[in-house]
Amino acid sequence: MQAPPRTLTVGILGGMGPAAGVDFLRHFVQACAEQVRALHLPPCDQSFPEHWLAQVPVPDRTAALQQPGAGGHQPLEPLLQALGRLAALGARSVAIACNTAHAWHGELQARFPGVELLHMAREVAQALAARGVREVGLLATEGTYRSGLYAQAMAQAGLRCHVPQRGERELLMRGIYDGVKAGDLALAQQCFAAVARDLVERHGLATLVLGCTEIPLALTQVPGVDGLALVDPAAVLAQALAQRAYGAAPA
Numbered sequence: 001m002q003a004p005p006r007t008l009t010v011g012i013l014g015g016m017g018p019a020a021g022v023d024f025l026r027h028f029v030q031a032c033a034e035q036v037r038a039l040h041l042p043p044c045d046q047s048f049p050e051h052w053l054a055q056v057p058v059p060d061r062t063a064a065l066q067q068p069g070a071g072g073h074q075p076l077e078p079l080l081q082a083l084g085r086l087a088a089l090g091a092r093s094v095a096i097a098c099n100t101a102h103a104w105h106g107e108l109q110a111r112f113p114g115v116e117l118l119h120m121a122r123e124v125a126q127a128l129a130a131r132g133v134r135e136v137g138l139l140a141t142e143g144t145y146r147s148g149l150y151a152q153a154m155a156q157a158g159l160r161c162h163v164p165q166r167g168e169r170e171l172l173m174r175g176i177y178d179g180v181k182a183g184d185l186a187l188a189q190q191c192f193a194a195v196a197r198d199l200v201e202r203h204g205l206a207t208l209v210l211g212c213t214e215i216p217l218a219l220t221q222v223p224g225v226d227g228l229a230l231v232d233p234a235a236v237l238a239q240a241l242a243q244r245a246y247g248a249a250p251a
Contacts (some may be wrong), residue, residue: 005039007049010245011091011115013082015055016098017181020213020234024097025053027238034239035246049245052089054082061100062143062173076104083108087115093244095237096120099140099211103147116244121149123240124209124233125157133207135160136231137199139192139219140211141176142169150211162203168195172215180214188218196222207231 012028014021028051033043041047058075067073079101086094093116096102102120109117128136138150138161145163154161164172171191179188192215196208200222207229210216216232 004044004046005036005041005246007245008092008247009050009052009090010241011083011086011089011094012051012053012097012241013056013079013086013094013101014053014097015082016058016061016101017214018055019180019217021053021055021097023217024095024213024234024238027232027235028095028241031235031239031242032245035242039246050090051245052086052091054086056082058082058098058101061098061103062141062146065100065103065143065146075101076107079104079108080111083112083115083117087112091115093118093241095241097234097237098213099149099233100143100147102149103143118237118240118244119153120233120237121153121211122156124231124236125150125153125159127236127239128154128159128207128209128231129157133159135162135203135205136207136209137162137164137196137203137205138209138211139164139172139195139199139215140209142173144211145169150209161209162199162205164195164199168198171195172212175218176212176214180217185218188214192219193222196228197225200225200228209233 032048036043036047058078059073064074095118151161175188175191209231213234
């Protein structure tokens with residue numbers, strides 16, 4: 001019997017929404033299996049790291065960014081409490097399974113300097129730059145667009161980021177709230193695919209970043225568009241968290 005690999009405890013801050021947190025956990029387990037195989041070991045129960053998923057009710061992130069100010073509609077306090085629980089459980093690195101929630105990344109990291117809080121947009125931008133991608137389209141929530149999370153991360157990595165027009169953003173939000181969150185994946189797929197096609201055709205894109213953890217739940221391909229690469233930031237972030245769990249240094 002081979003000894004299992006040495007691992008570190010990591011955490012996942014989910015609940016935004018719950019289905020997205022569960023989907024992120026699926027990506028993380030797959031990424032861990034890849035890490036084990038890379039060590040030339042067969043994946044088994046004992047080769048996976050200790051990991052904790054905090055599925056907590058968090059106020060709507062986009063609504064909070066549209067209505068700044070103190071109050072119960074702000075997500076920072078629930079996020080801090082959940083991150084504190086993960087830290088108390090020994091999590092050395094934590095991933096947030098929500099794109100828009102990264103608008104509070106700086107405040108969360110400052111309050112818990114002993115925990116490495118991974119940044120989804122930066123991980124995606126670095127991964128795409130390493131692949132030689134130079135231009136992408138971004139499907140996301142209105143809150144993510146307003147915060148500039150991906151625009152800043154892409155610019156720092158030398159990538160150009162194209163975003164949908166106002167009416168297209170409204171269609172994306174309908175797909176997220178009336179579609180995925182309401183359990184109508186057919187409506188969500190229709191909304192997301194329509195915006196994706198328009199964005200790709202307008203800018204001649206070959207890569208789309210699905211910058212909301214609920215968009216990949218309904219959009220796995222864009223009908224009528226061949227050769228388009230759909231990048232799921234949750235999968236990229238899960239890879240980064242798995243690397244930390246097996247002791248790899250940050251990129």
